[in-house]
Amino acid sequence: MNTPRQELEARVARAVAALFSSPPLGPYVRPCPDTRHGDFQTNAAMVHGRTSQRNPREVAEELRAALDLDGIAEPAEIAGPGFLNFRLSSDYLNRQVTERWDDRRLGVAGVARPETVVIDYSGPNIAKEMHVGHLRSTILGDALARIYTFLGHNVIADNHLGDWGTSFGMILLGYKREGNAEKLELDPFGHLETIYQKIQAEAKADETVREAARHELVLLQQGDPVNRALWEKFLHFSIAALEMMYQRLGVQFDHQLGESFYNNMLAGVVKEMIEKGIARPSEGAIAIFSDGKLPPRDDPFLIFRKEDGESEGRFVDNPILIQKSDGGFNYATTDLATIRYRHDHFKAERVLYVVGAPQQMHFRQIFNAAERWGYGMMRLEHVAFGTILGPDKKPFKSRSGENIKLRALLAEAEERAGRIVGEKRPELNDHERVALARVVGLGALKYADLAQNRTLDYVFSWDKLLAFDGNTAPYLQNAYVRIRAIFRKAGLAEAEPAKVHLTEPAELALGRKLLDFADSIFLAAEENRPHFICNYLFELATLFHKFYELCPVLTSEAAVRSSRLLLADLTAKTLREGLQLLGIDVVEQM
């Protein structure tokens, strides 16, 4: 099922092709920013008027004559410098609302060519409790996984756990000194973190401690049975604790292949990179350098540098290390092994890395290296997002210990929501109140993160993350609830088939909006920005609330009543589906 925009786009493109010899310069059709002008507009006449050096209003006149809008819109109006404005015909509108209501997918077409897309998100460290810093990747990645799945892609959600690497030398050493199996089982993160912080402080002051930690790491990497067993224990309990957190968040993965999974592939990767001439020894380590194929400015392996006293700068090497001088491997090595695995094993055509913006340079290098390595057929994309800042506008530092734990954030969200629920619905028992607070609190938390452009940094604030007014999840959930209340009162589970006939401005506006659901999803997927869906749902809910104020449903006469019931039902289903795509639940009452 096409959206009105797609349908109009196709018709304009057809008319343009008939009129002009120049290649298509679309997309042409977009929603009118101001609905007073119409529902949709095209700038095709202005665009093609320019290339043919003609008066755009004249061109618009020709275009209008050539346009076939039969069955979709009123005759187009020419306005301003040469816009054609379209107003959807009421027949089309009524029919489209009905068709969407009748469609399990609410009119959202799947993609023509499904792809196998690996989405790499969350990626917590198994020795550390999840904190606000993990929130964005987890929430955003989960939403993208849901969106891509809904569009028909073959999604592989993969949690690339930080379960390997230098810090484990420290942790092993610390655990051997004062570890406690019981504490580990009860609170793996708390225990490991305590140990880590303590041993780190010691290591700072004492070279022999640093040396001992390095030794433990080497033992682990060489497969020493004692260290290996300990590490597996850390992993086991940590994953169990993570699992609980993900369950609470409503986030799922298809795989949790952490860094350790790739460990035995790393030596092979390095060997191959050397053989292919992509990597070479440098200062005792193995590093990947520029192949000189890109302009220096665009080459991630070159960096412009001007030393003190030099009058002109020059490009110098900016390599990545894939093997340290002590023989150990780096995360770049793991990332490369992971790319190969995802290609060979999952047959991935695309990989989305939902990772913070500070790692941009790293991914540019990795993607460039992967291409040279022979994986250029894969679309590798860094879905970067901004940093959560502290009150001082500097990133929350994990060292300082003032990181807000995700657990605390969730608890606070539920508690705040619980207080509001208690006020609004004093008749609920404890169990009901807690269950409701969970959905509302978690929804607000997720929505706050998803509703804004992911590239922006933001200052952490309880009030902001847990807002329940305005453009928030509770506002959308409330719109859903109000619709469900109508159906409850009517004694219906959902609307019955009916002839849709929209007449009031409020119901026309709502009906028109309902047809655009798919456009918001396409846009969100195209840009990997779920906030387009948030914007859409907020507008939809706002229009519904207006409709609700002005257009009585149950007390209207039969034909109007059944038409409005259907319109309300489609709104509810669209809200529910849209929120679902964001990982947010709805409730029947709140």
Add this chain to the structure above:
RNA sequence: GCUCCCAUAGCUUAACGGAUAAAGCAGCGGUCUUCUAAACCGCAGAGUGUUGGUUCGAUUCCAACUGGGAGCGCCA
């Protein structure tokens, strides 16, 4: 120093090269005998950091600058 990201109303944000820049919060004033007031209506509030350029048209593209942030060889 170089690269990348960011700059829109008091605050937080939106705007897929187009029309009079759109919301939320906060502020002020209204609306519950009628489908849940977690709602709705109204008022007030910016000309998009600066300077140029491209364009019929720029918050959007380009250049320079200012301010903020991040990254730049053996952590991830």
